[in-house]
Amino acid sequence: xxxxxxxxxxxxxxxAAALVLVLSYALPYVYLLMTSIKPAADVQQIPxxxxxxxxxxxxxxxxxxxxxxxxxxxxxxxxAVLTTVLSLAVAVPAAYVATQYRRRITTLFLxxxxxxxxxxxxxxxxxxxxxxxxxxxxxxxxxxVLAHTSAAVPLALLLMSAFFEGVPKELEEAARMDGCxxxxxxxxxxxxxxxxxxxxxxxxxxITSWNEFLYALLLTSEATKTAPIVIAEYNSVYGLAWxxxxxxxxxxxxxxxxVTLALQKQIVGGLTFGAxxx
Amino acid sequence: MSGEDRFVLCMLAPALAILGLLxxxxxxxxVFDSFFKVDTITPHIREWVGLKNYxxxxxxxxxxxxxxxxxQYSVFALFFEFAFGFCAALLFSAxxxxxxxxxxxxxxxxxxxxxxxxxxxxxxxVGNIGILNYGLVHLGIIRDADAIAWLSDEDIVIYSVSFxxxxxxxxxxxxxxxxxxxxIPKDLLEAARIDGANAFKRFWHVTLPLMRPVIAxxxxxxAVDAAKTFDLIWIQTQGGPNHASEVFSMxxxxxxxxxxxxxxxxxxxxxxxxxxxxxxxxxxxxxxxxAHA
Numbered sequence: 001x002x003x004x005x006x007x008x009x010x011x012x013x014x015x016a017a018a019l020v021l022v023l024s025y026a027l028p029y030v031y032l033l034m035t036s037i038k039p040a041a042d043v044q045q046i047p048x049x050x051x052x053x054x055x056x057x058x059x060x061x062x063x064x065x066x067x068x069x070x071x072x073x074x075x076x077x078x079x080a081v082l083t084t085v086l087s088l089a090v091a092v093p094a095a096y097v098a099t100q101y102r103r104r105i106t107t108l109f110l111x112x113x114x115x116x117x118x119x120x121x122x123x124x125x126x127x128x129x130x131x132x133x134x135x136x137x138x139x140x141x142x143x144x145v146l147a148h149t150s151a152a153v154p155l156a157l158l159l160m161s162a163f164f165e166g167v168p169k170e171l172e173e174a175a176r177m178d179g180c181x182x183x184x185x186x187x188x189x190x191x192x193x194x195x196x197x198x199x200x201x202x203x204x205x206x207i208t209s210w211n212e213f214l215y216a217l218l219l220t221s222e223a224t225k226t227a228p229i230v231i232a233e234y235n236s237v238y239g240l241a242w243x244x245x246x247x248x249x250x251x252x253x254x255x256x257x258x259v260t261l262a263l264q265k266q267i268v269g270g271l272t273f274g275a276x277x278x
Numbered sequence: 279m280s281g282e283d284r285f286v287l288c289m290l291a292p293a294l295a296i297l298g299l300l301x302x303x304x305x306x307x308x309v310f311d312s313f314f315k316v317d318t319i320t321p322h323i324r325e326w327v328g329l330k331n332y333x334x335x336x337x338x339x340x341x342x343x344x345x346x347x348x349x350q351y352s353v354f355a356l357f358f359e360f361a362f363g364f365c366a367a368l369l370f371s372a373x374x375x376x377x378x379x380x381x382x383x384x385x386x387x388x389x390x391x392x393x394x395x396x397x398x399x400x401x402x403x404v405g406n407i408g409i410l411n412y413g414l415v416h417l418g419i420i421r422d423a424d425a426i427a428w429l430s431d432e433d434i435v436i437y438s439v440s441f442x443x444x445x446x447x448x449x450x451x452x453x454x455x456x457x458x459x460x461x462i463p464k465d466l467l468e469a470a471r472i473d474g475a476n477a478f479k480r481f482w483h484v485t486l487p488l489m490r491p492v493i494a495x496x497x498x499x500x501a502v503d504a505a506k507t508f509d510l511i512w513i514q515t516q517g518g519p520n521h522a523s524e525v526f527s528m529x530x531x532x533x534x535x536x537x538x539x540x541x542x543x544x545x546x547x548x549x550x551x552x553x554x555x556x557x558x559x560x561x562x563x564x565x566x567x568x569a570h571a
Contacts, residue, residue, distance in 0.1 A: 014372050021366060022383045028445060029386060031409065032398050047423065048409045094293035097286045109290060116301050118558045120506040122527040123547035126534055127304035127311065130321045150300035153293060182285045211391040213509035218535070228393045232513055245397060253394040260389040264382060267389070268453050
């Protein structure tokens with residue numbers, strides 16, 4: 001009897017602590033949302049208030065009517081889509097043979113991909129700047145796609161390898177018995193069963209490119225500025241335009257957050273894959 | 279060459295080509311450039327200077343200070359991310375019911391773009407309108423809202439800018455730790471309980487040793503990421519005030535873009551690369567695979 005009651009009190013304490021923790025964790029982002037729907041003048045009032053006194057879409061109207069942000073969103077989207085397509089096209093076949101056909105070259109290859117993940121982007125950014133300059137690709141969409149691909153391919157390789165680990169070798173052998181060539185077995189039998197893993201990998205590469213800042217800062221100027229660059233400029237070019245900045249930040253991050261929440265299970269799975277199984 | 283080998287090579291070739299062009303060749307170029315006097319605007323004109331760029335970098339006070347700051351930032355951020363994240367994971371796994379919606383909220387910052395996290399925290403901390411100080415006044419912790427100048431006090435700014443990092447990645451630590459904790463066999467903990475081990479002893483002698491590989495991965499991944507940080511700090515302070523929040527990656531960027539010194543930026547970039555590799559390898563052998571050490 002006494003034991004049961006103590007457990008209950010413990011349980012309530014744990015619950016209360018978890019509740020406080022989780023709510024305070026969400027608070028900063030909620031404040032960003034609240035600020036974005038304040039009238040621009042109220043954003044910089046002293047002292048600040050958490051909730052808006054009046055709800056206004058003024059900040060959103062301002063950033064969407066300027067030509068800079070919609071254009072930047074278009075650039076970001078184009079670059080992210082092309083990066084995802086290119087990275088998956090090269091990483092999926094490579095990850096397949098790297099896990100299913102183990103030999104020295106494939107092991108070295110995966111090790112190389114892992115090491116690549118440790119390279120600081122600023123170290124790679126310096127020579128990439130030169131390379132793109134020599135190719136005449138500075139401040140172009142293909143140039144930025146190549147730069148993002150350098151980071152996305154290793155990521156896609158490691159994720160896809162983790163997914164291919166679970167595919168039994170017999171699947172390909174059975175297809176080959178039925179008269180398929182190795183390529184046909186890969187294209188017609190293996191790929192269709194891997195759509196889930198490919199989708200998660202695509203999502204990760206897309207978000208990596210969508211969120212990327214340093215390469216965009218180094219390698220683009222007027223023509224192909226991406227969304228994070230334009231948002232960062234709200235605080236320098238236009239003075240301290242906090243209202244516009246919060247609205248742009250919400251527009252930029254909210255789609256990603258919705259996708260993350262909707263596909264929570266797969267995303268957390270992808271993130272923890274290597275850590276827990278490795 | 280057998281048909282099988284040819285197949286492997288065909289499947290591998292595109293990825294090899296991409297990584298060769300976009301990673302191996304640039305890294306080679308980086309190391310090559312580090313031995314020349316070369317300008318960002320005219321990279322085709324180079325003059326051999328041997329180890330001069332390395333000597334300049336290693337004897338520069340500003341470089342040394344930025345390296346020290348990178349360590350301060352990484353250790354501070356990693357400590358709090360790990361402490362908060364691991365405790366949150368323990369709390370979630372101790373919840374009597376399912377912790378699903380708690381964890382749902384915790385996934386919120388997982389994919390938030392770093393520059394949004396940086397701008398958000400700058401907005402929370404900035405002088406005059408930063409709401410954090412008003413909250414602290416309200417709680418009676420500080421006397422007035424100007425008491426702590428988070429982002430303009432040179433002595434504390436390097437720690438203040440890490441709040442955004444801590445907020446952004448505590449969720450990663452929490453969710454990965456939680457996944458690790460749920461993988462621990464229940465019978466092991468139960469057996470320890472029957473043997474008379476209290477909650478603390480069960481944690482210390484059963485949970486912690488079994489979590490070692492998971493903890494190792496978290497620490498390696500997060501330490502490497504924290505040391506590489508650029509965007510999160512750039513967006514909050516651009517390295518200021520008076521370089522007080524300039525970390526190593528930012529120092530390299532400044533020397534390449536502001537001062538146009540590609541050679542010296544390449545030397546620092548090479549050093550940075552080597553240090554990260556050595557650190558990751560050491561961490562890998564020491565923590566992840568203690569049996570081999």
